[in-house]
Structures are given as C-alpha cells and as structure tokens.
Amino acid sequence: MSEPILSARDVVVKFSLRGQILTAVRGASLDLYEGKTVAIVGESGSGKSVFTKTFLGMLDANGWVDSGSIMFEGQDLAKFKTEKEWLTIRGKKIAMVFQDPMTALNPLKTVGSQIREVLELHQGLRGQEAKNRTIEILGQVGIDNPAMRYNQYPHEFSGGMRQRVVIAIAVACNPRILICDEPTTALDVTIQAQILELIRNLQKQLNLSIIYITHDLGVVANVADYVAVMYAGDVIEYGTVEEIFYDPRHPYTWALLSSLPQLGVKGQPLYSISGTPPSLFADIKGDAFAPRNPKALKIDFVYRPPYFRVSPTHVARTWLLDPRAPKVEPPEPIKAMRRKYERYAT
C-alpha cells in the first residue's frame, strides 16, 4: 500500500480547565491516504473534533498536544509552536469546512470578498485576476450565476448554498487535505445528499484527501474509504469502510452499529448501550468502554488493550482479539450485516 499523506501517532491532547487537567485525546492514531476519505465517527465528547484540530493548530488557548507525532510532508506538526509555522499549513495545505454555515461566514462581507480574501492572502492574486478566479470557484462548487452571486451577502443564500460557499473558501487554495467537521449536520437530508455529491466531485477533480468527521453512520457509509471509530478520546478501531460495517471487532463498534434503528426489527426493543461515556477528567484504566460493556473481560478493567491486527488495513483495540481471549459472539444485527455482505459478494 502507498504511504499515507498524513499520519498521526499516539497523539495526546490535554486541556487545563479551572485548575484541572482534562485529557481529551488519549493516544489516538490515524492514517490518511492520498485521494481517499477517512471518516472519524464518535459521539459528542469522544474527541473527534479536538483530534483533528491538532492537524491545523487550532486548539483553544488552554489546550496543547502533550505527546505523539503528526507527520505531514516530512514535518511533524505536533512540534509546531508559532503561528508563523502554522500559516504555511493552515488554509494552504490543510483546509477546514465547518459544521454551521450560518456562523462560519461573515454576515457583513459579500460572499465574493470572503473567497477572494483567501486567494489574496495565500496565492497573492490581485484585482481582476482574483475576481475571475473567485467567480470560477463559485461555479465549481455548483452556484448558479456566480458573477451575480459574487456581490451578494450570506443572508441572500440558503443554508445549502452557504455551505457551498464555505466549501469554496476551503478549496480556494487547492489544499491537499480537506477536513470536514460535520458539514451536513445542520442541513436537510435532500440538501445533504447534494453537498455529499459536491464533496465527492471536488475530491476527484482536485485529488483531495479528506478527513470527514460525523456521528451519522449513514453518511459514513456514503463518503468513507476508511473509518476510524473514536471512543473516550481514542481511536478504538480503524479499517476500510467494508471492514468496519461488515466485520467490526470492537464491542463499542458493535454496540454503535447495533443501536441504529435501520438495523433494528420493528416492534422489538433496539439494541441499546447502557450508561454514558466516561468523564474526561477521570483517569481511565483499561478499556474505556468496559464499564458499559456487559460482556467485558476481567482484563478490560485492568490493562488497556493494544492494537490487534485483523487484516493489513484493519486494527482494533480490544482484548477479544488476543489469542487467549474467550470467543464472544457479536450481537445479532452485526451478524445479519455480515450475512448480507456475503450475499452481496456472491
């Protein structure tokens, strides 16, 4: 397999909050391959946004990367200290699309000037040249009549169109990596489908490598080539989209998929996970999911599992994959997905 374009290893992120130290990311690792999409799935507080913010140097002032490495184009981003260093990467090589297009745009500036600003800053374009390029980009993200739209303000755009503008700003400098943080959560499903299609087309045209953050497993199935499942600040399972959906190995991935209404049987209770995720202030011992896992092993409460390799592309942090572990069957919905996949294959 080719070398990853971005490779994060054992990243630990801490925050200082009212005199307490909070560990938001606890040694997470991730590989992103060129021209591919990796989806990061997890619940709120799982650290998925914080983890990706470290690739852009966008942590809040009270947070820092405590240890680990983030390799990109031969540089370790985790070692970056100054804003000057980050400006060579942020927006230029790695760009971000935010969740809420209502707040990501400046309501007092025309849409055209907000895209143009990026071109002037990063590519040194000026005057008519900058304007023409801006109009070209607006057309590229599927905005009709871009020359007229250039002079309009964000409030004159619908939610879906605004998200297209946010995407236009992100891709204006031909970045190599695009980080999309729940870009369709605030949108209706029909608009979401259009934005997902746009991102896919731009990926092909511009050879973008994409990190897509979401909690919606339906969207993951749509966009991802690879999937990283995060729980309590850690990537607990990583594999190709087929491996995660049809052959998941971590009990948390099992539980997450099984609790989807789409996999449930009508009239019967849905598979549900009891309890809530652990507090990030607490010192987590062993497997963070163990207290919510009714089938947890004794060792899960004592030692943190290492990554066990399932295939060349698939790893999972669970003691169940240790050769000494007892055989634990996945829940029924997971087995049903596996059977379905076997039928697709034949």
Place this chain on the structure above:
Amino acid sequence: MMTEGREVLLDVQNLRVQFKVRGSRKPFVAVKDVSFQIYKGETFGLVGETGSGKTTIGRAIVRINETAGGVIKFKGIKINGVIPKEVDRMVTQKIQMIFQDPMASLNERAKVDYIVSEGLYNTRNYKDEEDRKAKVSKALLEVGLLPEFASRFPHEFSGGQRQRIGIARALIMEPEFIIADEPISSLDVSIRAQVLNLLSSLQREKGLTYMFISHDLSVVRFIADRVAVIYKGEIVELAETEELFSHPLHPYTRALLSAIPIPDPVVERQKKVLVYDPSVHDYSKDKPKWVEIRPGHFVMANNAEIEQYEAMLN
C-alpha cells in the same frame, strides 16, 4: 367516533395556520388545508424538512399556535379556536408535548421536582404535598430515573437523562396523547436507542398514542405505524409505514426517501439520489386533490397523476 373499527383519537380537518408578516398584508401560510386522523394507540409519524410546518401542526394541536381555519377534534370534541374552559383544561392534561432540545426545554433555575410538577401545579391535579411528591417519584421511576434526582438541577444531568426528565414531565399529567417533536435528534447515537425503547415501552404499558415529528426518516420507519410526509405546509402523502417505504408515489416522497443515507456501504454506493422539482406537476387546469389510491394510502395528485401512480402500483 370510529373508522373501520378503529377509534379515532385526533381528527384534523382542513387545518390552516398562518403568521403575520411584518410590513406585508399578506400573511405567511405555514400550514395549508391539512387533514389527517390519528388512531388510538398508534404512533403517527409526521416527516418533513426545515420550514415544512411539521412543528407548527404539533403546536396548533396543543393550542400554542392559533389556527386560521379548519377543525381539530380530540375524542370528538373540538379543541381549536374558541372553546369552553373545561375543554381547554382537558387539552392541557390529556395532550402533552416532548421537545427536541433537552438542554433548552428545561428551566435551568428550577429543581427537577418543580420542573416535573409544573403541569400538576397549573391544573391543581393533586390532593396534597404528599400526593404530589408521590406522583413525581412515580413519574421519575417510570422513565428510569431515581426519585432522589428530584432535588437536583438540570445541569447535573446528561442529555439522555434530561430528555427522560422531559418525558417524566409529560407523563405525570397522565396524558392519552403525546406529541414528540424531534425527541431524539439532539441526542448521541448510543443514547437514542435508550430513549426510543423507553417511548415504546411506555406506549405498551399505558396505551399511549404518539405523534412523532421528525426529519429523520430512518427513525420514523422504525417507530411509526403510519407516516405522513409534509412539504411546504401541505401533506403530500400518507400511508402505513411499510407501504410508504416500499411504494412511495409522490415525487417529493421519492426524493426524500432516496436521500436518506443508509448505513450499508454497498447499498449506499449504488444508490441514486432523486431531486424533487415542483414544476413536474402541471396543476394549471387539472387541480390536485387528496385521494385514497389504495386502502389507507393517500396522495396529493391530479387526475393525470392518479393514472400514473396507479400504473406504478400495478
């Protein structure tokens, strides 16, 4: 009132809700000419996108929004417009609402005890303090919370627990009909299943009737017996859930169904997303009407479209 042997609990006929627009004489019509019935004991799903008017319908039923036309009947009694005080009281007690955002819908400064009791205070539906406290404990237990949580404040709870408090607040009134407006949309995936299961088991135990308002079709497919699809203030299609999902007729319903992401990569990669273009309807001469195209399956269509839909069904 009975239809085909099933008791109609809520009957909405030609409902119209409009809002004044500042600086304009023409009001904005949020709900136009909407008719549907909800049977006792069922879960009725109301699906639509932002601004479609689905929440407005729910709010009109509980009398938060005034109606501009049409009739809403609950157990055969008219409950919209000018109504006697006793009827208003009955609506307050028998029809309850569960809201979307459990972070915003609970009073931050009040203790759980007060939040859950508020409906009781308003209708004076308790004998004495002891009776009220007993009712609060019972409601909290029913939603899977501990009675001692009554002395705590909302910020001490997680999102899922807060939504349970919201459900307890509705249950304490001993309602017959609950309008759940996107009750799980703001919850995390692993918590959603817990709340859905709770709603289902409460329905079984108490014989409750639900109107489940949502934009998430996969949740509605799982929980609802019948589904109505609303587009720009009009219901365009209504059918039993499986009928609607296997034989969607209206182009908007078909576009909406095709857009739901399915958590199955193979299916998702082969899927074709349809886009709804309202100009496909030629309603200039042949006006659309609300027709029952198959028993229990209603669609908004004109004569030409009815023919086309019937061909699709056969």
